[in-house]
Amino acid sequence: MNDYIARVSENLRRQYAHEPEYLQSVQAWLDMIAPAAGDPRYERLDLLTRMVEPERMFTFLVPWQDDSGKIRTNHGYRVQFSSAIGPYKGGLRFHPSVTPSVVKFLGFEQTYKNALTGLPIGGAAGGADFDPRGKSRREIMRFCQSFMFSLYRYIGSDTDVPAGDIGVGSREIGYLYGAYKRVTGRAESSALTGKGLTYGGSRVRQAAAGFGTVYFLARMLERQGESLEGKRLIVSGFGNMSWGVCRKAAELGAKVVTLSGPDGYVYDPDGVAAQEKYDFMVTMRYSGEDRVEPYAEKFGVEFFPGKKPWEVPGDAALPCATENELDVEDAILLLANGVRYYVEGANMPATAGALKLLRLSPKILTAGAKASGSGGVAVSALEMVQNSLRYSWSRREVDGKLRSIMSSIYDASAAAAEEYGLGYDLIAGNDIAAFKKISEAMIAQGL
């Protein structure tokens, strides 16, 4: 690590000592890009500091009225991390764990995830510490409206384009978009993505995050002379990302044998591979209970309360739930079970220690969320293109474009790793390729 990186890293540690997720994601990234950060221009322009801290951030109160008439208050955030290559772009998360640290880490990851999609989008993230669990549909709508009454002044199709994340699905995007339209008086389609198909959404957007992860895994398998046919995938979560993974995996001949929630995991040896099962995942999500056990009851499979799926043997592990869901013990289990591929869907799903262990082990090939998790935002960017064309592409067209975007992210990551003498390190390769693209864009635009 050169002196400049060490100084940037030390400053961050001092300034953001109380923001653990943000620090974790930035520190990991600084380690990855170190081999490519020797250019003296970077220090002269203080480029690294400008790349690891957000350009701006907004915090606002979100008061709303529950069904009993009581007023409740939550905290809303929007971090506009980087506009180096296009308007700010990234999801909104509604979950009680949302803090300034979490939105900053998400905005940081999003910036470098978006960079290699080949589409001109910067990076952002936002959300609120609102807990959708147990809330009625009307409460969700009122919350989304109040949230948008504060957010609307910061967003727009050429400024910042939010989308969904945990707790924000197509229903919430509908309410948010409806509120945006009323308060601005404009049907500005590409001010939000993840919209419904009847009012400007893109085909494949809901499933895109999971589809992209499976496409990325397919390229990794191909390099080893293998394919998805007959593979057993260990997947966590049961939300949007996992749902897309199950569908694309089944289509390409693999089987997802686990799903998980905060309550434990289910093991389905036949695979989550039937329309009824996909639909039930959606039903569980919209029940607002955040539990996966009902899947076991419905389909007569085993449920393991309080456990994580990483103890189940399989060919590939795909964490698709949330940050830091996989720790060192879990990583040891994956290696002991002979799992050969580790492909991230969720942002920063492994703790720093777990990631180090997996990356350095010759027994498992690894891909990071900034590459393998970028299918969702890639189709969001395609949704913006369709909105500006006042046109919509067929399912096949969008899925085909998604597949080729994932493939070019894979190629760029593998090539950058090779160029810097890092072998087949897709995580470092991806971070380096994105770093180079954003730094060039920043240098070209001056201060």
Ligand code: GLU
């Ligand atoms: N939260 C999603 C992601 O991490 C969506 C971002 C978007 O579509 O703008 O990619």
